[in-house]
Amino acid sequence: MAKIIVEVMLKPEILDPQGQAVASALPRLGFTFAKSVRQGKRFEIEVDGDPTPAQMAEVEKAAETLLSNPVIETYVVKVEK
């Protein structure tokens, strides 16, 4: 069984208050490595067998219309076996 992964990130120019909050919390908790943090979301979609090109096209469409907001976000679709 394969998993289709959709990763959604805010576009780099868009303000990310959550990422900023994490970035400012890190040093408070003693983690000093981070220069900046941006937070996104990840969808794991299970399908039976290897995804067909038609299924992949549908996932693309869903990623563009439902899973992400193309006005402020970008997404990447990949397959994990």
Next chain:
Amino acid sequence: MALDTVTIATQNPDTTQPFAELGLKDDEYARIKTILGRRPTSSELAMYSVMWSEHCSYKSSKVHLKQFGEKAFKSDALLVGIGENAGVVDIGQNYAITFKIESHNHPSFIEPYQGAATGVGGIVRDILTMGARPIAIMDPLRFGLADAPDTRRVLPGIVAGIGGYGNCLGLPNIGGEIVFDETYAGNPLVNALCVGVMKHEDIKLATAHGTGNLVVLFGAKTGGDGIGGVSVLASETFNAAKPTKRPSVQVGDPFAEKVLIECCLEIFKADLVIGIQDLGGAGLSCATSELASAGSGGMQINLEKVPLRDPSLSPEEILMSESQERMCAIVAPEKIKHFMAICRKWDVTATVIGEVTSGERLHITFNGELIVDVPPRTVAHDGPIYNRPIKKPDYVDQLAKSTFEVPLPTDADEVKAAVLKLIASPNIADKSWVTSQFDKYVQGNTVLAQPEDSGLIRIDEETHLGVAVSTDANARWSYLDPYEGAKLALAESCRNIATSGAKPLAVTNCLNFGSPEDPGVMWQFAETVRGLADAALELGLPITGGNVSFYNQTGSVAILPTPVIGVLGVIQDVRKRTPMGIPSADLDLYVIGKYNGNLSGSEWAHLHGEIGNASPVADLNMEKRLVNFLLDGQPIFESAHDVSNGGLAATLVESVLKNKIGARVDLNDVANALFSETPGRVLVAIKSSATNEIVSLAGKYQIPIYKIGTTGGTDLEINQAVISIEELSKAHTETFPKLFG
């Protein structure tokens, strides 16, 4: 791109510049050259283009808006009038209230959640800038038809955005409107109102004076949000043929704004600022030029000191960025240490970016190179002014001559079906699906909120002093007759305030229209402004400020002219407010005010695809008497509810459903009596022991009153028609969940 400095601009006068892409016309560009005596640098061009856009300069509306000043009622209550960030009124007990309404229409169409959220954020900062603590918000909204696919995209996003931002700030959302009409498809209206409170001595103004005083930018860092958003987004008509423009959207951070509010209030309390301005549309371009021109004019800004979220921003972009949650203050050098300490305490980034100078020019340098050298007034106030052509559109007279017919119920079954149909229609249906996403009671001072006639907030816990706010517009009447429509909207808003038991005190407005380049739209606008100015003068209310939103149209279809009028009222004791819901059985129901049975512009006509032929004519003398009647009679009213959208049918149903107490009424000419929206009427419930008093009030104020029935039971009985409360409740409440999930 190489830095375009003043020196380079002088040396290369003929460089081609993209002024047209930035929205400037040929003659406007030529005027900038005349003002400067050379071509502008690219940074100057950015500033002029954004500040001379319709949104910032009011270039098409200024010639009309003058009337608000000229015809103005001279009110002692007005502490700060038009021109500042928001007007301020005196409500007694040394309290001052500031309130204002603004539009965020176009950004909310592009990205509903963030567009609406930043609309709330912007108006809250305007109120904060006056020195006040924001205490409540309201949101009048307009959408395309409720079942249209795009409405399903924008409405949930906009509602979530308002709720998300307002709830995080901890501000109660106490009212507003939700109206559907097909002309708003592709052009939803998101208007946001904020109310703030302060003591008289706390009023702050946007001004920069005192040579050597420091210019401090504080709040969020500057990023690429909404660059050109103001000039491009707000001044461009959406055209279905072109690909949708999707420029950089501003993203709001309500928690940053909350901290900024508390930080500012502490700074105000310690009296550390000379002038203050929020950064909204046009960002730093607007804040620096407005602050400087309100003072002596001289200011020096070191633009490289602006803290950036995105280090790749060019100086032009830094000047135009609309990153949210930022403020600009003028601080005396001896107070800067204290100022910075408060900012550190609240974890707010604050940076000295320049100082007030003795000259008369705004100088902006970037790493030592002079990139802006302008007289600030020419940027902020001396923009172009257009006297655009005005022509009464043909439809007005055509409709006036036309007749229209809508089916009217006659027997009991038809009356019942008609009432159920009306109250289930999206414009009349219960809006809790929306308002339950807003926190109405946070801070614990909310006395009345949606769906009451007005929102009512307690100001003082000891004396129970409070304020009421209502917003109203009837765009269909404005379409039929914009002059009368504006007067009626103001009258209705005042009536709503008085219905709740508060005395109307001041007016604000948000005028939403199509393209000013269309002479017909410009006529609607001119008539609206004339009507509003005349009505405010006649009702004795000052107009404290307002906002104009043009270019609300898709292709050649403009939205209905939508002047949203906000009225602020004061109530000496909030415990004495009048609720809208019938509180108990065995009360007498009266309609106060005369009705004429006309269905023109009514919701019932709209439901049958008709707009009607003429607007009612506002009788402001009567409205004034009605307000006094309501205030005088307040002690005997057990409940009171304005008759407006949906007519007496909607008023009755809402009054019954509030506390689930039935009523029985007898009406002559039942269909017209139920569905006519004749203005100037209120439904009140009184104990029968108060009969003599209401009769004598009616005589005193020369307002006709009609006893139409009594309260009690578990049904609404209209003549022979019997509708159970369950049936009413089901019809009224299931529409929104069905449409929006």
